[in-house]
Amino acid sequence: MSTAMGNPTAGASPGASPGASLAGDPYAPQQDTVAGPVFTVTGQDWDAVVAGAAEAEDERVVVNMGPQHPSTHGVLRLILELDGETVTEARCGIGYLHTGIEKNMEFRTWTQGTTFCTRMDYLAPFSYEAAYSQAVERLLDIEGDIPQRAQDMRVLLLELNRISSHLVAIATGGMEIGALTVMTIGFRERELVLDLFELITGLRMNHAFIRPGGVAQDMPPGALEQIREFIKLMKKRLPEYAAFCNANPIFKGRLVGVGHLDLAGCLALGTTGPALRSTGYPWDLRRTQPYWGYDTYDFDVVTWDSCDAYGRFRIRLEEMWQSLRIVEQCADRLGNSEGDPVIVADKKIAWPAQLAVGSDGMGNSLDHIRHIMGESMEALIHHFKLVTEGFRVPPGQAYAAVESPRGELACHAVSDGGTKPFRAHFRDPSFVNLQATSILSEGGMVADVIVAIASIDPVMGGVDR
Amino acid sequence: MTDPDARTDDDKLRAGSRGEAAGTAKQEPKVGSTPQGAERDLGVQEEMPENTVVPAGADSLEVIAVREGMFGVQGSGDTSGYGGLRRPVVMPGASPRPYGGWFDEVADRLADGLGADAQAAVEKVVVHRGEMTIHLRREHLVTTAQHLRDDTGLRFEVCSSVSGVHYPEDTGRELHAAYHLLSMTHNRRIRLEVSVPDSDPHIPSVVAVYPTADWHEREAFDFFGIVFDGHPSLTRILMPDDWPGHPQRKDYPLGGIPVEYKGATIPPPDTRRTYG
Structure with a gap:
């Protein structure tokens, strides 16, 4: 964190004394610039900054917060201009987590693309796989051919993911304002969801499970029972968050009225998700532009009318209940469709085999290997072509949007x-x-910046891609 | 692309597929060609479906590139027998009326609202895969966007996204910007697309109409070098400020180093064999 004092004429005098402690540090020099003296705050040097500020004629301070600040929700850099404790200007610096995922996707097959986009927003990976798969399926014109069981599994995973993502939003948001118990119980419950992900997809994150055409694997044995147990447990645990926070005077004191953004502001800035619904507008793509049978599920679109951080918190809390309702319905549907296909019937798109857990843990299906290596030359050729070359997608463009935990997520x-x-x-x-x-x-106030940012819950992996 | 005959053929393809007048679907598309350079039309194309991937439901086609050979092998090294194969890459072209559903309503309302400018503003309308794309000339982008936002019958209040696309072989229209508009009032989505040449990559900014386009346009500038005139602060957003080049352009290499694994060397992804 570095700060620049507002008065350019303050000059050398505040610079001399605080600089001494950092004189030998080439990465954190104390320097005078045309905008005033610059301090690099690394801890235990607050006195120097205060002394420097006292020398300045006004209280204007520019604080460079992040990108490695623990309260900025990831590698986000905030450039705050302060007048005393009031924020007069706030700007974001992003790009610290840019990894060129979109560019990389242009060099892999359509199926491999899902392996890349799942790494964008590491808290809601299934939403990215979902938007991408939906766009590819639209280009392939197979949107109507996705098996029902695959659609149900997608909805199940998306809703479990919404719960885990909202848990982290509430947990880290709480941690940043000092509500540490909310953080510990949030991560405790998230772990249960990740266990389910591991059971179903094999991985806690980076799943690459929702693929163009369907999903990679069928539900493993015992998964539905575990999901039902999870639902039962969550029904006991979710009220804890409400008990800790909803009426907590300190919690409300930090959140109520903070980060105000009304409907007009949301539309102008393209803001979606809980922030939009906290203005009272029930815009949820699962309802307004339903995909994969969301219109057949029984759930409510949660809104709040306070336009503030507290409303967004309450929306997330209630949305977890609604997601639990959907997961419950998914589990019932999946119980009735055991053995149905989970990927399109078109063998030019669908992977030729389901995986199995082998002794080496690699997961090849021995039956399939016997088939392609010992029985059918054509099957071997086909497998080889599909896996190495991939399938072709007709020319054109598609824009597919899903409701991620954070709002409209779309793939063009x-x-x-x-x-x-x-x-x-x-x-x-x-x-x-x-x-x-x-x-x-x-x-x-400067302290409210943290709450305001946490209330829109940005994930920098998705921001920077 | 060394064969002079091939080049001529290529030019014919371009001329045949892109009409001069705005929004006309009257042009006769010429797609597909044999190694001998003979032109074939859509009807004959049925016999050789492997030559061209023709988008279903498209009435005219937009050739954006021509692929040669297979397996990414260039020159004499191709012993696959596919070396002479030439396949034009065609995007869905202008759609004829009626577009179907509410697309006609939006098109009519927009044409009424723009009045005399409508013909000049709208280059063509493409309806493909249930999505409507209105190709606009850049001079008319901002007024059209303003109209789409403010007209009660259109009411596209939200600009969801702006994405740049680089078509290096689409001569004179290399850089495209696609604006995805959403009308929450009517629950509709449309796409506006503006194409500009690489030599003059200027598009007027829509930030005044859609403030949310601010970061999107910075991103498109950062990655494609599209200059959005009138943007309040068009600077790089994800790449470092002093980064040279625009990384998501097709002529910008992916980069990477060969990786050795169990004695074999695996080349970086952009130098591996491709199946074009």
């Missing part, structure tokens, strides 16, 4: 008829919602 996929995406662009809700940082924090 462009195909030139080849085996690889010509372009895959993700409309990341965190990226768009972060633009509201200025309007959420300016005019408020």
Whole structure:
């Protein structure tokens, strides 16, 4: 964290004394610039900054908060201009986690693309796989051919993921304002969801499970029982969050009225998700533009009318209940469709085999290997072509949007008829919602910036991609 | 692309597929070609479906590139027998009326609202896979966007996303910007697309109409070098400020190093064999 004092004429005098402790540090020099003296705060040097500030004529301080600050919700850099404790200007610096995922996807097959986009937002990976798969399926014109069981599994995973993502939002948001118990119980429950993910997909994150055409694997034996146990447990545990927070005067004191953003602001800034619903507008793509049978599930779109951080917290809390309702219905449907296919029937798109857990843990299906290596040359050729070359997607472009835990998440996929995406662009809700940082924090107290940012719950992996 | 005949053929393809006038679907598409350079039309194309992937339901086609050979092998090294194969890459072209559903309503309302400018503003309308794309000329982008936002019958209040796309072989229209608009009032989505040449990559900014486009346009500038005129602060957003080049353009290499695994060397992804 570095700060620049407002008065350019303050000059050398505050610079001399605090600089002494950092004189030998080439990475954190204390320097004078045209905008005033710059301090690099590394801990236990607050006196120097205070002394420097006392020398300045006004109380204007520019604070460079992050990108490695524990309260900025990831590698987000905030540039705050303060007048005393009031924020007069707030700007975001992003890009510290940019890994070129979209560019990389252009060099892999359409199926491999899901392996890349799942790494964008590490808290809601299934939403990314879902948006991408939906866009590819639209280009392939197979949206109507996705088996019911695959759709149910997708909805199940998306809703479990919504619960785990909202748990982290509440947990880290609580931690950042000192509500540490909320953090510990939030991560405790999230672990249960990750256990379910591990059971179903084999991995806690980076699943690459929802693929163009369906899902990678059928439900493993015993998964439905575990899901039902999880639902039972969550029904006991979720009220704890309400008991800790909902009427807690300190919690409410930090959240109520903070980070105000009304409906007009949301539309102008493209803000979606809990922030939009906290203005009282029930916009949820699961209801308004349903996909994969969301219109057949019984659930409520949660809204709040306070436009503030507290409303967004309450929406997340209630949305976890609604997601539990959907998961319950998914479990019933999946129980009735045992043995149905989980990927399209088209053998030019569907992977030829389901995996099995082998002794080496690699998961090849021995039956399938026997078939392609010992019985059918054509099957071997087909397998080889599909896995190494991939399938072709007709030229065109598609924009497919899903309701991620953070708002509208969409994939704009462009195909030139080849085996690889010509372009895959993700409309990341965190990226768009972060633009509201200025309007959420300016005019408020510096301590409220943390609450305001936490209330839109940005995940930098998705922002920077 | 060394064969002079091939080049001529290529040019014919382009001329045949892109009409001069705005929004006209009257052009006769010429797609597909044999190694001998003879042109075939859509009807004959049925016999050789492997030559061209023709988007279903498209009435005219937009050739954006031509693929040669297979397996990514260039020159004389291709012993696969596919070396002479030439396949144009065609995107869905302009759709004829009626577009179907509410698409006609939006198109009519927009044409009424724009008045005399409508013909000049709208280059063509493509309806493909249930999505509507309105190709606009850049001079008219902002007024059209303003109209789409404010007209009560259109009311596209939200600009969901702006994405850049680079078509290096689409001469004169290399850089595209696609604006995804959402009308929450009517629960509709449309896409606006603006194409500009690489040599003059300027598009007027829509930030004044859609403030949310701010970061999207910065991203498209950062990765494609599209300059959005009138943007309040068009700077890089995800790449470092001093980064050279625009990384998501097709002429920008992916980079990477060969990796050795159990004695074999695996080349970086952008130098591996491709299946084009």
